[in-house]
Each structure stands twice: as C-alpha cells, then as structure tokens.
Amino acid sequence: MLQHVIDTAHELGADTIHTVIGHGADQVRQTISDDIIHWVEQRERLGTGHAVMQVLDHLPDDARVLVLYGDVPLIRKQTLAILVDHVCGDSLGLLTVTMDDPTGYGRIVRDADGNVTRIVEQKDASVDQQAIREVNTGILGVSAAHLKRWLPQLSNDNAQGEYYLTDIIAMAAKDSVEVASNQPADVMEVQGVNNRVQLAELERWFQLQQSQELMLQGATLADPARIDVRGNLSVGCDVYIDVNAVFEGEVTLGNRVHVGPGCVIKDAHIGDGTEIKAYSVIESSTIGENAQIGPYARFRPGNRLAANTKVGNFVELKKSVIGEGSKISHLSYVGDATLGARVNVGAGTITCNYDGANKYQTIIGDGVFVGSNCSLVAPVTVAPEATIGAGSTITRDVAASELAVARGRQRNISGWEKPKKH
Structure with missing residues (x-):
C-alpha cells in the first residue's frame, strides 16, 4: 500500500518524500527502497498532527506540503494535483468526500456562506454535527510556513487525547486563509484500510x-x-x-x-x-x-x-x-x-x-x-x-x-x- 502512495507522489514530481514510520519501522525501511525518501520515526503515536510535527524541521519555509497516508493507496494523481494547485500564501487545499454513512469520520463544518470553518472528529461531534455527510479524508495541501505556525498550537484536549492535524483548518479560517475543498472522482480513491x-x-x-x-x-x-x-x-x-x-x-x-x-x-x-x-x-x-x-x-x-x-x-x-x-x-x-x-x-x-x-x-x-x-x-x-x-x-x-x-x-x-x- 505504501509503495502505491510513494509512486503517486513521484508522479506529482515531489522533491522529497518524508515518510513517517512507527510500528514495524525496520520492516518498512527494508521493504521500500527509494533514493528520495527521508525516513522520520514517530516514537510516540499521538495522532496525525503529532506525526506531521516530526517532519517540520526538515521542511523549507517555502515548500508546498502534501499530506498523504500509507493506508490510503488508491488516491489518483489528478485528484492530488488540484490540491497542490491550491497551496499558496492565502489558501490551502482540503480533500473531502460526501458519504451516505459518515460514521467514524471527521465532519466538515461550514458557515452560512459555505466556507469551511473547521473539522470536528466523530467522538467530539454534537448530534447536529454527526448528521453532516461531508467528511474529511485527511489529505490536504498546505504551505510549510503555515504548518510551522499552526502545528505548535495544537492541543490534545479531546476525547482521544491526540493531536489532530484537522485542527489546523480552524486556525486557517481564523487567519483568513481560504480552505479550498474539492472531492475525488470516486469515493474509493480515499478509502483507507483497517482490516x-x-x-x-x-x-x-x-x-x-x-x-x-x-x-x-x-x-x-x-x-x-x-x-x-x-x-x-x-x-x-x-x-x-x-x-x-x-x-x-x-x-x-x-x-x-x-x-x-x-x-x-x-x-x-x-x-x-x-x-x-x-x-x-x-x-x-x-x-x-x-x-x-x-x-x-x-x-x-x-x-x-x-x-x-x-x-x-x-x-x-x-x-x-x-x-x-x-x-x-x-x-x-x-x-x-x-x-x-x-x-x-x-x-x-x-x-x-x-x-x-x-x-x-x-x-x-x-x-x-x-x-x-x-x-x-x-x-x-x-x-x-x-x-x-x-x-x-x-x-x-x-x-x-x-x-x-x-x-x-x-x-x-x-x-x-x-x-x-x-
């Protein structure tokens, strides 16, 4: 699954692929061989936000960063290219999907004008928010400068005690950074593997x-x-x-x-x-x-x-x-x-x-x-x-x-x- 994601990153022309590893790290290193991969070990597993924090010191301030997941293997190059195009000083790209049954996913919260204001995880969502069918895929494109400003502000004061990467969406809205969302051609592109x-x-x-x-x-x-x-x-x-x-x-x-x-x-x-x-x-x-x-x-x-x-x-x-x-x-x-x-x-x-x-x-x-x-x-x-x-x-x-x-x-x-x- 990871090799599929790495191959897609190559197709997009990535300069560097920072791969965050934890459980089974040695086996992953031995299995995947690629000259431009930079391995980063997450010794404590404290959420997606914490995982991306491990890479911050290796990112140039002017870099455009695309966050992908090793257990979401079938995301298409064409879908990701749109996200990358949205990454600039006053905009970031967010990939969402609309599902008949959104159970387990973070809900996309929008204001009266349709602007994305934040993402609420399932365990923290109210009854009304749980009824929202547009959900977060976790895949986003953002500038390194924004990540370096927002990630240190993350808190783990939530139901799972983790640092949610999704919390940066609310920070973007607060800083008047546009959250430009789009959806994949097929929901299967963003399906993860848990079993x-x-x-x-x-x-x-x-x-x-x-x-x-x-x-x-x-x-x-x-x-x-x-x-x-x-x-x-x-x-x-x-x-x-x-x-x-x-x-x-x-x-x-x-x-x-x-x-x-x-x-x-x-x-x-x-x-x-x-x-x-x-x-x-x-x-x-x-x-x-x-x-x-x-x-x-x-x-x-x-x-x-x-x-x-x-x-x-x-x-x-x-x-x-x-x-x-x-x-x-x-x-x-x-x-x-x-x-x-x-x-x-x-x-x-x-x-x-x-x-x-x-x-x-x-x-x-x-x-x-x-x-x-x-x-x-x-x-x-x-x-x-x-x-x-x-x-x-x-x-x-x-x-x-x-x-x-x-x-x-x-x-x-x-x-x-x-x-x-x-």
Missing part, C-alpha cells in the same frame, strides 16, 4: 480500474472481474485474455496475443499473434511472433523464443534460446540450452544440465531431430541436421547429418514372475 476485508474490497476496485483501462486500449477480457494485474501490463490491438489470468511485474502483450485461462505471466514480452494456452506459467522470458505455448507449459527465467516456435503441454524451459520454427511439443525439460531453427524435440526428452555441482550447456543446431525419451548429457553439441534415435542417452558430440543411437540391446526374459502385492 483484511477493506483491503480485499480495495483490491477488487483497483483491479476493475485496470480491467477497464485494458479494454479501452483494445483488449477483450472474457470477464473483467476475473483478471489480476500485479504490476504494469501493456497490450497491443485485439488482445484476448481469458478468465483468471495473472500478470506480475512488467508484461507486454503484442497485437493479437491470446492468453488462455489460468495463465500466470511475469516480467515477459509476448510477440504478435502468439497464443498462450491454458494454465501456462511464464517468468522473465521473451517469446517471438506467432508462437504456440502450452497448455500447462512452464517457463522459468531466462528464455528467448524466436518466431513460429511451439512449446507444448508439460514442457519446462529454463535459460534456453529456441530458434525459429523449432518445436518442443510435450513432456520435456530443456534447460541451459540453445536450439537452432527447425529443431524437433520429441516427448520425454531432457537436457541433463546439472552434474550436482555445476550447470552445463547443450547446443543443438538447425534442423536437428531428437527422438522421444532422449537424454542429452551436457556439455554436448549436436550439429545441424543430425538425428538422435528415440531412447538414446547422448554423452558425446554428434556431427552434422549423423544418426546417433545410444541405448542398450533389448532382452526378453521368459518365465518372468511379476511382483505380488504383500
């Missing part, structure tokens, strides 16, 4: 926003409510994404890419016209145009596939380069390998790339045919147009156009008794 139920609600709304953006870009989603984008997804024209697909990190889908149900794609580039069939997992790989992947294929990191390749069901790839038109159709493991163009790898074939201590390369040239159930013990090179007979274990290099057969002679034993179940 896992609220977290799940925000996640679903966030995913729906991303689904709508993808469809506006030209993607067809089988069900906009059943897709998860956990990073940045870029799509070309006429992309189709079936249900329950998950995208993580940086993913690019070219034109006419088809993603089947249940696929997980992370940090990958998928070329035009490629089809990723059901329940395939692709991580840190690049796939060329018009490829056929899956179903149930697994790409571990580091693969590069050329155009018109095929990696079929129950095939696992790792750190491999697959040349144009090559096929690994089913039930194979290919790791630390380089395959040329037009290679056919039969079912059940594995590259034995690990000797228990080190990894080795398998090189397969253009036009090689590898029969079913073969083991290629690396390091080994199979030259172009060679053929590997089914069931072979290849431990030596194979020259161009040779047929390699490496398997024991078959014996049929008469009178063999099958094992009996105890």
